[in-house]
Amino acid sequence: MGFPILSLIIFLPLAAGLIILALPADRKLAIKGIALGAGVLSLVLAVIVYAGYDLAQGGYQFVERMPWLPALGISYYVGVNGMSVPLVLLGALVITAGVMISWRVEDRPREFFSFMMFLGASVQGVFCSLDLFMLFFFYELAVFPKYLMIAIWGSPKTRDYGSMKLTLYLFIGSVISLVGVLAMYFAAGQKTFDMLVLENAGFSMAFQQTWFLVVFGGFAVLGGIFPFHSWAPDGHVAAPTAISMLLAGVEMKVGAFAALRVAIMLLPEGARYWSLLILILGTINVVYGAFIALIQTDFKYVIGFSSVSHMGLVLIGFATLSREGLLGAGMQMFSHGIMTALFFAVVGMVYDRTHTRNIGELGGLFQKMPIAAIGFIVAGLVSMGMPGFSGFVAEFPIFMGAWRVLPLVAIIAILGVIITAGYILLVMRRVFFGKLPEAFEKSVTDITVMDKIVVGVLVLLMVVIGVFPSLMTTMIESGVNQILALVGGA
Amino acid sequence: MTGAFELSMIPAVLPEIMLILLAVLVLVLDLVYRDRENSALGWITAIGLLVAAGLGVAFSRPASEPVLLFGGMLRQDWLTFTFRLIFMVGAALTALVGTEKSGKHLGEYYLLLIISTLGMSLMASSANLIMLYLAIETTSIPLYILAGFKVTDQKSVEAGIKYLLFGAMTSAVMLYGFSLLWGFSGTTSLYELADALKAGSAPPVLMGGLALLVLVGFGFKVSAAPLHFWAPDVYEGAPTPVAGFLSTASKAAGFAVLARVLLAVFPDSLPFWTVVIAVLATVSMILGNVLALVQRNIKRLLAYSSIAQAGYILVGVAAGNELGVTGVVYYLASYLVTNLAAFGIVWLVGRQVGSDDLDAYAGLGKRNPAVALAMLLALLSLGGVPPLSGFFGKLLVFGAAVQAGQFWLAFVGVITSVIGLYYYLTVMKIMYRPGTDEQPLPMTPAWRTALLACVAGMIFLGVAFAPWYGWATAAAGSLF
Amino acid sequence: MxxxxxxxxxxxxxxxxxxxxxxxxxxxxxxxxxxxxxxxxxxxxxxxxxxxxxxxxxxxxxxxxxxxxxxxxxxxxxxxxxxxxxxxxxxxxxxxxxxxxxxxxxxxxxxxxxxxxxxxxxxxxxxxxxxxxxxxxxxxxxxxxxxxxxxxxxxxxxxxxxxxxxxxxxxxxxxxxxxxxxxxxxxxxxxxxxxxxxxxxxxxxxxxxxxxxxxxxxxxxxxxxxxxxxxxxxxVPVWPFHTWLPDAHTEAPTAGSMILAGVLLKLGAFGFIRLVLPLYPAESQQYAGWLAGLATLAIIFGAFGAFGQNDFKRLVAYSSINHMGFVMLGVAAMAAAPGTADAVIALNGSVLQMFNHGLYSAGMFFLVGVIYERAHTRDLSKFGGLWALLPVYGTILIFVSMASLGLPGLNGFVSEFLVVRGAWPVLQVATALSMIGLFFTGAYTLKGLWTVLHGPLNEHWKGHLTEINAREIIVIAPLMVLIVVIGVWPAWILDIINRAVSMWF
Structure with a gap:
């Protein structure tokens, strides 16, 4: 592959971030323009990757490799397979959407957009990595943008707590898996971080069983696994809108993806050994997250906990280690990414206009901002797993996978669906329907054109994938085949 | 005896010679230009130090096999080479950071800095107990003075005295250990001691005791717990650039001799001292990080953080393998640029705002966005976050621990680094909070240059590992 | 093409x-x-x-x-x-x-x-x-x-x-x-x-x-x-899962109720015929008695429920439970005796009943909507003697009610007769009990008609209520035509249904 398209996807946001930092602070339009340009461009590149990925050939494509530190076997090694291509697309989408949603940020836009771009580069780097060191490098790169963006631009009441909690939880998870990564490196004894080599390193059964939990657990913290999920709602709620979108929409997928890529694919025996535990934890995620979401009074917390609930399904999908489960998990990562980004975007739009997130104080906003309301409704339907939307085609195979290994999980987790329906419908009704409080009669205006574009595109995607799942499943299936080749099984 | 004097040995010590010349030059210039504006002195010192470093790179490159020089006093190997670079670059940056337009006794300040650097350079290359002790004292005495350099400031004087007392005491213990070593073996050469001790069939307990005595001196230098008590007070009182120098170059010198002496003299009791070092590392990491949490003074915070960092570096030593020492060298280089940047900014803020309190940093993000960004990078590097050098340093030392099978040490390391991140983030957050004053802080060109160099170093070491990693591996290789 | x-x-x-x-x-x-x-x-x-x-x-x-x-x-x-x-x-x-x-x-x-x-x-x-x-x-x-x-x-x-x-x-x-x-x-x-x-x-x-x-x-x-x-x-809904239905019907807008009763309820019954019976023949037979019991209870309780209502729309809603019970009875018959001639007759009746109920329940809900739009109340006790005021409307209401009641000559009779005829040999007790329900069907339908159209005129409405308009007549007319056509000559549709049912079972 001659054209370094993946490198461009990774480094374009990085470069944009640096350029933005170098601009004078008062050139706001230029700052936003560059951020948007980088976002759109990387989106275009991601679409090209998606379209250009050769399904017949499968495997890792668009591979680029350069030595980084040969002495330790570290290389800059990127490539994508069917599992990561949709995530690259997701990353580019949500970053672009985040920039557009943040168009009206007035407080230090230079730093805001620049940090956001760094975050974007970080997630793309993880999705594209074929080198374990590089994966980790980019994984950790996200620490400071995440922290600062919440701490500086977050909601004043909880930003200190939320940002710190989030960062520390995630950091602790990642450094713990770092130890596991190092253990794998030395146990393989091949002096390389090349994941394709490590896949065949032949780790002993005992080693895999011991270290799987460390590596998986560390990464899964970012995936929101119970009982390490509590950073998610607090962090998401404290974050500014675009960052909530990125965090819940993409960063949680980064965690899940890393857990899959490193822990499950490199330590398959360990995955098999611990799969029951993950299944159970994932199920708790689903049901517990939904229950807690049901009793929230803060609009944003509802969505925050719903993310915990939905990521549980991804974990269940992983833990089944079956074709359907993994396929569904892949779909769910994309679907949930889009859905929750849209959720948070709408929550942000509502909050910007009403200055409250208390569900009790809201109402009747459909009249004032119909497009946003429709966006929320569609995201809600996706979240409920309503057929015809992307959530259903993602969740269904996950449940099928669960049937293969432990039907009880499917039966319990499905309760999450009905609870989800309950809280989504309640919130939807209380916020967007019913009586519009008088205070909002004049103060609330419709959302901007930029916002409408974001809502429209995300809604369209969710519907299109829900109606034509093959658009994405064929892609993910090819990635699942690769995973299954490693973990064995159907 | 190997290494009797030959003219061809001169290039090996060319940088040290250059330092002496520089010291003389600074002294003369100071005499000539006394009572005038002499910010040039800082530049001259810095450039001189860099020239010395350059000479080292150009002419003092060690041969493939280590060579003993000057009757076995010095050893020319890659460890010497890399550490010399660390010291000289560190001193140069320190000189630039502290450059004032005018000030009293500036000549002496730079002179002491250069002499101390000379001592460190010799420390790293010493291959003989006597030479080593001399080098350590050459390093320390100027530093005692520098710590108490602001004679009008009570805190500074207190810092100087404290540093002196602690230093002298630990130095005495160490010297006692040295004398016992000589007594049991009849030799002062580091590279003959091991065999001599074995021949004298010294009991393992004794060997362990000797190692402990020696460790006291080195532990003080690197400010590892439980020999860390001086650090917070001294850092707080000493002039900020000096504190930075103490925490980086001086610490590095300590690690250079620590690694050399332990591996050269006590190879047989490796299982024993690795445990001791591991314990020291654990205590340092935990104590340093936990105590840093409660600090409200940035210099004290950085002092405790430096204790914790010493703990991380000790993890590399405790691994007792090549990767560990590589990690130590890499970490120290990274720590040098990182911490000097942090102290440089502390100096700037402290001088302008007149306070080292954390609250003084509120609004820095608005006042000087670039400075705030540099501080941000420095703190992140300290916390071990890519793409900054601290990340790779930590990766190496923890990797070494894992390679050595010390998983628990690696886990303690990573968990405490999370605590570390907490207070680094707190500082970061304060910088970006609205402050009372929005006036940008004025910076001198020298300071700017130093900071830029530090930041560049942090990023370079954090992204392009290969060059320095190669040298660090070579340095590690020269000890095994 | x-x-x-x-x-x-x-x-x-x-x-x-x-x-x-x-x-x-x-x-x-x-x-x-x-x-x-x-x-x-x-x-x-x-x-x-x-x-x-x-x-x-x-x-x-x-x-x-x-x-x-x-x-x-x-x-x-x-x-x-x-x-x-x-x-x-x-x-x-x-x-x-x-x-x-x-x-x-x-x-x-x-x-x-x-x-x-x-x-x-x-x-x-x-x-x-x-x-x-x-x-x-x-x-x-x-x-x-x-x-x-x-x-x-x-x-x-x-x-x-x-x-x-x-x-x-x-x-x-x-x-x-x-x-x-x-x-x-x-x-x-x-x-x-x-x-x-x-x-x-x-x-x-x-x-x-x-x-x-x-x-x-x-x-x-x-x-x-x-x-x-x-x-x-x-x-469907079958008792005891029916409680959402009266609420949903009552609160839904008229067209919503029409489609809800007319089609959505059929989805459930269709699920029984299309999926439950063919996919689970053995289980269906095993549990046919349960199904029959539920169907009977739906018929009886639906009828009682309807009889007890004071809200016109709720009354019609409960009647749906009652009528759909017959569909279920046919299904239960087929479950009990798959493939027998009696069961085929019963299931034919069920399918036709689905179609028929779709017609007259939609009609009933529409007619309730018509009066509600004018009177803004559905309280039966507030009506009375409206036939005098609204003769056309009254006639149509009686017509559709009669279809629902199962008057011979209208469509409801054909399908309910087929169900009962088919189910009788297979599930005698259940069918017999259902006949009691059928009796109450008559009772509540007449009650509805009586309280709305007959009795003393509530003077309040004089001059306030307007007659059903042309658009509304166009709405109801096709339903009425079909009701009569199927009631008089059901063969054209029964033939198709019968062949399909015979093919399936």
């Missing part, structure tokens, strides 16, 4: 959605244009379904107009649609009632665009259930229909619409959870969702040792059977 005949079902299925999208392009202020576009648009699927009827060969293949395309190959599901005689009648009923309901909703003035669009999407959802030949696809459409219905109730409903709409959707979604789980299980076990294949594979499904998930296979199948039954029973 070829394209249309080859993809007739797809066209019928998605033309309403397309029309809904077209509606999106019309400005919301232009209500008249919106209404007419929706109405004309809804005529497209209706016209096409008439074409479907015309092109359907009753003696031909089991499934006709079948189409199959890739949909979700990864899990073995495809877009597979087709109709048999049973589905055909339901498709025609759906498209017809949609047209009528849209016409009936011309009186809606708020958010016309959204209303019409949702209505058309709802039509797609309902049609999809009838034509799906893929279990997963069936479920997809099954659930899709809930969303527009939820919004129709919650946005255009009565006072307690929030409660009613939430109850509606949670009940039906909750009821479908078992269906969803069982669907997944069947998919996992057989590796396909294709209905024709499942019909062969699943009833004969065996595992070595007959143990599945640690349970005996028979138990697993029974649980799956009940999961299906509950999902469909909620929708």
């Amino acid at each position: 070829n394209f249309i005949s080859d993809h007739l079902l797809t066209l019928i299925l998605f033309s309403p959605t397309l029309v809904a999208l077209v509606l999106m392009l019309i400005p919301s202020g232009n209500k008249q244009a919106l209404r007419w576009t929706a109405l004309i648009g809804s005529l497209i699927p209706f016209g096409l379904s008439l074409g479907l009827w015309a092109g359907f060969d009753p003696g031909g293949a089991k499934f006709q107009f079948a189409e199959q395309a890739n949909w979700y190959p990864a899990i073995g599901s495809s877009y597979h649609v087709g109709v048999d005689g049973i589905a055909l009648t339901m498709v025609v009923l759906t498209t017809l009632l949609t047209v009528i309901s849209i016409l009936a909703s011309f009186s809606i003035t708020e958010k016309v665009k959204a209303f019409m669009a949702l209505f058309l999407v709802l039509e797609t959802g309902m049609l999809g259930v009838f034509v799906s030949l893929d279990l997963l696809l069936f479920f997809v459409f099954w659930e899709i229909g809930l969303v527009p219905m939820y919004f129709l109730i919650s946005q255009w409903g009565g006072e307690k619409r929030n409660y009613a709409s939430l109850k509606f959707i949670l009940y039906t979604m909750g009821g479908s959870l078992g269906l969803l789980l069982a669907t997944q299980m069947i998919g996992v076990l057989t590796g396909t969702y294709d209905l024709p294949r499942l019909l062969e594979l699943w009833p004969a499904y065996q595992v070595s040792g007959n143990v599945l998930f640690g349970l005996p296979l028979a138990t697993v199948k029974s649980i799956a059977f009940w999961a299906f039954v509950i999902a469909f029973a909620v929708k």
Whole structure:
């Protein structure tokens, strides 16, 4: 592959971030323009990757490799397979959407957009990595943008707590898996971080069983696994809108993806050994997250906990280690990414206009901002797993996978669906329907054109994938085949 | 005896010679230009130090096999080479950071800095107990003075005295250990001691005791717990650039001799001292990080953080393998640029705002966005976050621990680094909070240059590992 | 032309959605244009379904107009649609009632665009259930229909619409959870969702040792059977899963109630006929007594419930439970004695009853809506003697009520007679008890008529109530025609139903 398209996807946001930092602070339009340009461009590149990925050939494509530190076997090694291509697309989408949603940020836009771009580069780097060191490098790169963006631009009441909690939880998870990564490196004894080599390193059964939990657990913290999920709602709620979108929409997928890529694919025996535990934890995620979401009074917390609930399904999908489960998990990562980004975007739009997130104080906003309301409704339907939307085609195979290994999980987790329906419908009704409080009669205006574009595109995607799942499943299936080749099984 | 004097040995010590010349030059210039504006002195010192470093790179490159020089006093190997670079670059940056337009006794300040650097350079290359002790004292005495350099400031004087007392005491213990070593073996050469001790069939307990005595001196230098008590007070009182120098170059010198002496003299009791070092590392990491949490003074915070960092570096030593020492060298280089940047900014803020309190940093993000960004990078590097050098340093030392099978040490390391991140983030957050004053802080060109160099170093070491990693591996290789 | 005949079902299925999208392009202020576009648009699927009827060969293949395309190959599901005689009648009923309901909703003035669009999407959802030949696809459409219905109730409903709409959707979604789980299980076990294949594979499904998930296979199948039954029973609704229905009906807007009673309830019954009986023949037979019991209880309690109401609309709502009970009775008969001539008669009656109930219940709800729009109350005690004021309306109301009551000569009689005739030899006790219910059917229908039309005139209404208007008569007229036609000459539709039923069982 001659054209370094993946490198461009990774480094374009990085470069944009640096350029933005170098601009004078008062050139706001230029700052936003560059951020948007980088976002759109990387989106275009991601679409090209998606379209250009050769399904017949499968495997890792668009591979680029350069030595980084040969002495330790570290290389800059990127490539994508069917599992990561949709995530690259997701990353580019949500970053672009985040920039557009943040168009009206007035407080230090230079730093805001620049940090956001760094975050974007970080997630793309993880999705594209074929080198374990590089994966980790980019994984950790996200620490400071995440922290600062919440701490500086977050909601004043909880930003200190939320940002710190989030960062520390995630950091602790990642450094713990770092130890596991190092253990794998030395146990393989091949002096390389090349994941394709490590896949065949032949780790002993005992080693895999011991270290799987460390590596998986560390990464899964970012995936929101119970009982390490509590950073998610607090962090998401404290974050500014675009960052909530990125965090819940993409960063949680980064965690899940890393857990899959490193822990499950490199330590398959360990995955098999611990799969029951993950299944159970994932199920708790689903049901517990939904229950807690049901009793929230803060609009944003509802969505925050719903993310915990939905990521549980991804974990269940992983833990089944079956074709359907993994396929569904892949779909769910994309679907949930889009859905929750849209959720948070709408929550942000509502909050910007009403200055409250208390569900009790809201109402009747459909009249004032119909497009946003429709966006929320569609995201809600996706979240409920309503057929015809992307959530259903993602969740269904996950449940099928669960049937293969432990039907009880499917039966319990499905309760999450009905609870989800309950809280989504309640919130939807209380916020967007019913009586519009008088205070909002004049103060609330419709959302901007930029916002409408974001809502429209995300809604369209969710519907299109829900109606034509093959658009994405064929892609993910090819990635699942690769995973299954490693973990064995159907 | 190997290494009797030959003219061809001169290039090996060319940088040290250059330092002496520089010291003389600074002294003369100071005499000539006394009572005038002499910010040039800082530049001259810095450039001189860099020239010395350059000479080292150009002419003092060690041969493939280590060579003993000057009757076995010095050893020319890659460890010497890399550490010399660390010291000289560190001193140069320190000189630039502290450059004032005018000030009293500036000549002496730079002179002491250069002499101390000379001592460190010799420390790293010493291959003989006597030479080593001399080098350590050459390093320390100027530093005692520098710590108490602001004679009008009570805190500074207190810092100087404290540093002196602690230093002298630990130095005495160490010297006692040295004398016992000589007594049991009849030799002062580091590279003959091991065999001599074995021949004298010294009991393992004794060997362990000797190692402990020696460790006291080195532990003080690197400010590892439980020999860390001086650090917070001294850092707080000493002039900020000096504190930075103490925490980086001086610490590095300590690690250079620590690694050399332990591996050269006590190879047989490796299982024993690795445990001791591991314990020291654990205590340092935990104590340093936990105590840093409660600090409200940035210099004290950085002092405790430096204790914790010493703990991380000790993890590399405790691994007792090549990767560990590589990690130590890499970490120290990274720590040098990182911490000097942090102290440089502390100096700037402290001088302008007149306070080292954390609250003084509120609004820095608005006042000087670039400075705030540099501080941000420095703190992140300290916390071990890519793409900054601290990340790779930590990766190496923890990797070494894992390679050595010390998983628990690696886990303690990573968990405490999370605590570390907490207070680094707190500082970061304060910088970006609205402050009372929005006036940008004025910076001198020298300071700017130093900071830029530090930041560049942090990023370079954090992204392009290969060059320095190669040298660090070579340095590690020269000890095994 | 070829394209249309080859993809007739797809066209019928998605033309309403397309029309809904077209509606999106019309400005919301232009209500008249919106209404007419929706109405004309809804005529497209209706016209096409008439074409479907015309092109359907009753003696031909089991499934006709079948189409199959890739949909979700990864899990073995495809877009597979087709109709048999049973589905055909339901498709025609759906498209017809949609047209009528849209016409009936011309009186809606708020958010016309959204209303019409949702209505058309709802039509797609309902049609999809009838034509799906893929279990997963069936479920997809099954659930899709809930969303527009939820919004129709919650946005255009009565006072307690929030409660009613939430109850509606949670009940039906909750009821479908078992269906969803069982669907997944069947998919996992057989590796396909294709209905024709499942019909062969699943009833004969065996595992070595007959143990599945640690349970005996028979138990697993029974649980799956009940999961299906509950999902469909909620929708029908069968006692005791019926409590959402009166609330939903009462609060829904008129057209919503019409379509709810006319078509949505049929989805449940259709599920029994299409899925439960063929997929679980053994279990059906085993539990036929239970089904019959539930059906009987639905008939009796539905009738009692209706009799006890003071709200006109609630009365009609409970009557639906009662009438749908007969459908269930036919199903139970077929479950008990599959393939026998009696059971075929009973099931024929059931299918016809579905069609018939679709006609007269839609009519009843519409008529309730007509009076409600004028009087703004549905309280039976406030009416009285209105025949004198509204002779035309009164006549129509009596006519439709008589169909519902089962007056010979009108359609209700034909289907209920067939059910009872078929069920009697198979399930005597249940049938006998149902006759008691039938008696109360007469009682509550007459009560409704009596309190509204007869008795002393409530003077309050004098001059306030206007006669039924032309548009409303156009709405009700086709229903009345069909009621009579089927009542007098049911053979044309029964033939199609009978052939299909005979083919299935």
